[in-house]
Amino acid sequence: MISMAKIDDIEDWLIGQALGSPDMAKMFAEMCERLRKCEVPIDRAMMAWSTLHPLIEAEVVVWESGSELQHELISHSDEETDDWLNSPVRAVLVNQEPRFRRRLTSSNAPQEFPLLTRLSNAGYTDYLVLPTQFALPVTNDDYPTSGIIVSWATCDENGFSDDALSAIEYIQKRLALAARATIESQISKTIAITYLGKNAGNKVLNGQIRHGDGENVDAVIYFCDMRKSTAIAEALGPDAYLNWLNTYFEATAGSVLDNNGEVLDFIGDAVLGVFPLDEQSLEAAVSNAISAADETRRRLKIINDDASGVLPMKVGVALSVGSVMFGNIGVPSRLTFSVIGQTVHAAARIESLTKTAGSDVLVTEDIARHSRSRVRPVGSFDLSGFTDPQPLFALE
Numbered sequence: 001m002i003s004m005a006k007i008d009d010i011e012d013w014l015i016g017q018a019l020g021s022p023d024m025a026k027m028f029a030e031m032c033e034r035l036r037k038c039e040v041p042i043d044r045a046m047m048a049w050s051t052l053h054p055l056i057e058a059e060v061v062v063w064e065s066g067s068e069l070q071h072e073l074i075s076h077s078d079e080e081t082d083d084w085l086n087s088p089v090r091a092v093l094v095n096q097e098p099r100f101r102r103r104l105t106s107s108n109a110p111q112e113f114p115l116l117t118r119l120s121n122a123g124y125t126d127y128l129v130l131p132t133q134f135a136l137p138v139t140n141d142d143y144p145t146s147g148i149i150v151s152w153a154t155c156d157e158n159g160f161s162d163d164a165l166s167a168i169e170y171i172q173k174r175l176a177l178a179a180r181a182t183i184e185s186q187i188s189k190t191i192a193i194t195y196l197g198k199n200a201g202n203k204v205l206n207g208q209i210r211h212g213d214g215e216n217v218d219a220v221i222y223f224c225d226m227r228k229s230t231a232i233a234e235a236l237g238p239d240a241y242l243n244w245l246n247t248y249f250e251a252t253a254g255s256v257l258d259n260n261g262e263v264l265d266f267i268g269d270a271v272l273g274v275f276p277l278d279e280q281s282l283e284a285a286v287s288n289a290i291s292a293a294d295e296t297r298r299r300l301k302i303i304n305d306d307a308s309g310v311l312p313m314k315v316g317v318a319l320s321v322g323s324v325m326f327g328n329i330g331v332p333s334r335l336t337f338s339v340i341g342q343t344v345h346a347a348a349r350i351e352s353l354t355k356t357a358g359s360d361v362l363v364t365e366d367i368a369r370h371s372r373s374r375v376r377p378v379g380s381f382d383l384s385g386f387t388d389p390q391p392l393f394a395l396e
Helices: 004-018 024-037 088-095 114-121 162-196 198-205 229-236 238-257 282-306 342-353
Strands: 044-050 056-064 070-075 100-103 126-133 147-154 214-226 262-267 270-276 315-331 334-340 361-364 375-381 390-395
Touching (some): 004 024, 024 056, 088 100, 088 147, 126 162, 147 162, 162 198, 214 238, 214 342, 342 375
Antiparallel strands (some): 044 147, 100 126, 214 270, 214 315, 262 270, 315 334
């Protein structure tokens, strides 16, 4: 017999989960195990939810008693499989049905979905799909509602009793509350990191949001700008140029991210990257920044070798190192989190010198000191904030 007292215990546990930061997949699996201990005869359950993420469209967790938990991330670029197109869960979402149930033991039971046949053959006797909606942003217009959708299946010879169905419906609403709190937290973190970068995003999420909040840190600065972008934009037109620009950012900003750096800003078609020394040594930061410059060159060569009939994609890259102010700038009602200071200004000025210095990558003497075998001097130049001309080096 189902113990309602234990069901209440699961409710209290889910409330506690909602107040924390649980792992959604593990929370779902533990809830299923707790339901089984309450004599709710579930042997398989699946939960799916959409999210707001630049790469991930939805997540799916499948729990089966005695089997390893399955957790799948569905990307925006994934094609819809035949299993999904012919699934009862999709039918419920598309038709916005309040529930879907099929008994799988009757020879006359309509099994219009292949999944139901497979479950029946595997010994399952009853199948239920329940959606629980709540208001969160969605990115797929094909499924305009947000929330969670859960399927429940049992091998009990009698299927789900009325008491079991009541317990499942009761608990799923509480599960939805815990899931909503967790998904909202994940979305907030994703947005902060996507638009501000990992370091800056975490600082903002941890409360560093006031006008003027910031700190002085040592960092290697990577500054990159595209050559002849105006001419390319005119030649390609707006739509094609936007795609071209994103390809450029994948080559430049992507190289920074793939070498343990952060991208703090896109200034037109310029990229401002940073390698903070609070998370890595000076030697490691310089090495990573140089690797980012090398990777930028490599990716651009591939792009230009594959391009035809388009102006070649050329850039200038500057690397500098020093103290920067890392924090909130702007006005109280409209802030951005960025780095400012002499080191940043120097990098921007150095990058502009790549047009005349005979190299597409220039570095300061402090950078060159850590990579003597890779550099050659190109002369001394006046830089903003420096009294004397500063020696610069080409990265070969």
